[in-house]
Amino acid sequence: MSVALESNAFFWGIEYLATFCCGMCGGLAAVRKGYDIFAILVTTWLTALGGGIIRDVLLGIAPPVGVSDKGLVIVALLASVAVAVCHPEINRLKWSMLSLDALALGLYAVNGTSKAMMYHTSGMTAVFLGMFTALGGGLIRDMFINEVPMVIRDKHWYAVPSAVGCVLTVLVCKGVDAGIVSFPAEVVLDLLIVALMVSMRLVSVIFDIQLPGALVRHNT
Amino acid sequence: MSVALESNAFFWGIEYLATFCCGMCGGLAAVRKGYDIFAILVTTWLTALGGGIIRDVLLGIAPPVGVSDKGLVIVALLASVAVAVCHPEINRLKWSMLSLDALALGLYAVNGTSKAMMYHTSGMTAVFLGMFTALGGGLIRDMFINEVPMVIRDKHWYAVPSAVGCVLTVLVCKGVDAGIVSFPAEVVLDLLIVALMVSMRLVSVIFDIQLPGALVRHNT
Amino acid sequence: MSVALESNAFFWGIEYLATFCCGMCGGLAAVRKGYDIFAILVTTWLTALGGGIIRDVLLGIAPPVGVSDKGLVIVALLASVAVAVCHPEINRLKWSMLSLDALALGLYAVNGTSKAMMYHTSGMTAVFLGMFTALGGGLIRDMFINEVPMVIRDKHWYAVPSAVGCVLTVLVCKGVDAGIVSFPAEVVLDLLIVALMVSMRLVSVIFDIQLPGALVRHNT
Numbered sequence: 001m002s003v004a005l006e007s008n009a010f011f012w013g014i015e016y017l018a019t020f021c022c023g024m025c026g027g028l029a030a031v032r033k034g035y036d037i038f039a040i041l042v043t044t045w046l047t048a049l050g051g052g053i054i055r056d057v058l059l060g061i062a063p064p065v066g067v068s069d070k071g072l073v074i075v076a077l078l079a080s081v082a083v084a085v086c087h088p089e090i091n092r093l094k095w096s097m098l099s100l101d102a103l104a105l106g107l108y109a110v111n112g113t114s115k116a117m118m119y120h121t122s123g124m125t126a127v128f129l130g131m132f133t134a135l136g137g138g139l140i141r142d143m144f145i146n147e148v149p150m151v152i153r154d155k156h157w158y159a160v161p162s163a164v165g166c167v168l169t170v171l172v173c174k175g176v177d178a179g180i181v182s183f184p185a186e187v188v189l190d191l192l193i194v195a196l197m198v199s200m201r202l203v204s205v206i207f208d209i210q211l212p213g214a215l216v217r218h219n220t
Numbered sequence: 221m222s223v224a225l226e227s228n229a230f231f232w233g234i235e236y237l238a239t240f241c242c243g244m245c246g247g248l249a250a251v252r253k254g255y256d257i258f259a260i261l262v263t264t265w266l267t268a269l270g271g272g273i274i275r276d277v278l279l280g281i282a283p284p285v286g287v288s289d290k291g292l293v294i295v296a297l298l299a300s301v302a303v304a305v306c307h308p309e310i311n312r313l314k315w316s317m318l319s320l321d322a323l324a325l326g327l328y329a330v331n332g333t334s335k336a337m338m339y340h341t342s343g344m345t346a347v348f349l350g351m352f353t354a355l356g357g358g359l360i361r362d363m364f365i366n367e368v369p370m371v372i373r374d375k376h377w378y379a380v381p382s383a384v385g386c387v388l389t390v391l392v393c394k395g396v397d398a399g400i401v402s403f404p405a406e407v408v409l410d411l412l413i414v415a416l417m418v419s420m421r422l423v424s425v426i427f428d429i430q431l432p433g434a435l436v437r438h439n440t
Numbered sequence: 441m442s443v444a445l446e447s448n449a450f451f452w453g454i455e456y457l458a459t460f461c462c463g464m465c466g467g468l469a470a471v472r473k474g475y476d477i478f479a480i481l482v483t484t485w486l487t488a489l490g491g492g493i494i495r496d497v498l499l500g501i502a503p504p505v506g507v508s509d510k511g512l513v514i515v516a517l518l519a520s521v522a523v524a525v526c527h528p529e530i531n532r533l534k535w536s537m538l539s540l541d542a543l544a545l546g547l548y549a550v551n552g553t554s555k556a557m558m559y560h561t562s563g564m565t566a567v568f569l570g571m572f573t574a575l576g577g578g579l580i581r582d583m584f585i586n587e588v589p590m591v592i593r594d595k596h597w598y599a600v601p602s603a604v605g606c607v608l609t610v611l612v613c614k615g616v617d618a619g620i621v622s623f624p625a626e627v628v629l630d631l632l633i634v635a636l637m638v639s640m641r642l643v644s645v646i647f648d649i650q651l652p653g654a655l656v657r658h659n660t
Contacts, residue, residue, distance in 0.1 A: 057277060058273075058277070058287060059282055059283060060283070116283075122290075124287070125283050125287045129283070139364070142366075143363055143364070143366075148365065148366045149364060149366075151258075152255055159262070211257050212257055213251075213254055213255060213304075214251040214304040215304055215305050215307075
């Protein structure tokens, strides 16, 4: 049994692209603050791979892929070099970066949830771990560079699509376990979930849709 | 062998109450900052269950109860809903909240220490893990919302009662292992420890008792 | 098989000295902020032992030495007492502290890397874990007291010597595994690596050598 979206070279390619892009988004934050090259490197790596590290620690997998998977680490390092050299260009690609970051969010959520289900966790635990995978990298980065986490600052939908995607992924995995969903169908469904998450994220940014806060009650 | 204060439905009820209240205290911080509903939810959950997650990670228990125990997660989610709707009322219940938060501190310390002892750690390790359980949730929350941790900001006794409680719990557990303390006696002693911790916390707030800082030496 | 620099009482003595000093550096930050004695104690302990805790969590060792090794914990507590009482004197010993902190950095990097290699991780993973051991304590401390981490703030070489030291240590460990390097030679080589790291750190501070930031391009 394996994670559907890691089943062949094509999906690995997408995952590497997502890691690369997610790392660049993180590295940009460090470049803007005027950090030195090592801090840019660490920030990039934490953003790209921090979520998977949290997931693996909570699943009891040691050492986590973020420090042991050569491919992913090299991609993260390349992203930090790219961002240190090409940051003016990357800064200008606002919408491409936003789309690729949303793609990374989607892939991480689906793959993180599937990996947790592979380790026979309950569906609820898998949803939590999928969300940690998707959101954890940005969270660690912001704690590292001492900012309020983007998942709080960004008023547009960021966590909501990942929650929706993780719940849907659990349903797909349960369908596979029950024999209702075949492996090719799982791949297609997973891709649809990623597409749904990317759409939700982009729609909320384009149309400026925000989550409500706590109930405001004027009689108090 | 089991944790004494989780041995029957009554104690589980108390634990759920403590989790609920601890979560609400955490969620209030997010409401005051004007965060959206998802950030309130995450802050509540981290405050209520973060300490137990740290404890379980350090004990090598995967996945931690904070992402796998349905009851606790549901209680934490209910707390975030409660705080998002009733925050003006909760804000007014200052002393009730303070008392319930102290109760949560006490229960988490005693249960966390007992759980560590169940995994055959040394007494010192159990004290550390009990304190992580009691203080970790608030600590993670404050790192998450980018504030100086309350355990530092709050000048009244907060960490000291938990240290005292954890050390006493280790002594009780060692008594049980040595056959000196029976199970009913353990329950009573654990309850006395919780009561002592709640009293210490409330007394320090009411009479404004603070810990000293580093030695001030005017000749330097 | 064992970690070369923990093979006899002399090296343990050096490790305790490094822990003591690293803890004092951390505690000073808390004293300067006017924290109470408990917060000083926690900050000291986190700085001295936090790196090893991260390493052990990522290696799947439970519970980590930072909460289970009585000697190290006692040394960290002594450091916090020392700093609470003698902070004016310690503040004046600027260069001694800097040297001892560099020594701690070197020892932690070499020992952390060797410990990871002992657990049969790949060389890359061992380099990551060695760097976490060396840099993690200060990182956790700064996240705890809500500051931008020193590894970012300190413009002099701090992370670079630890990266160099970890890579060299992996080479030495691989030499030992291949039968090329004898145990006494490993000890000597490890000591040389520590000396190199201390020199790099001190030279960068004395001659104010800094890492470059992201590429500045004026045509953009």
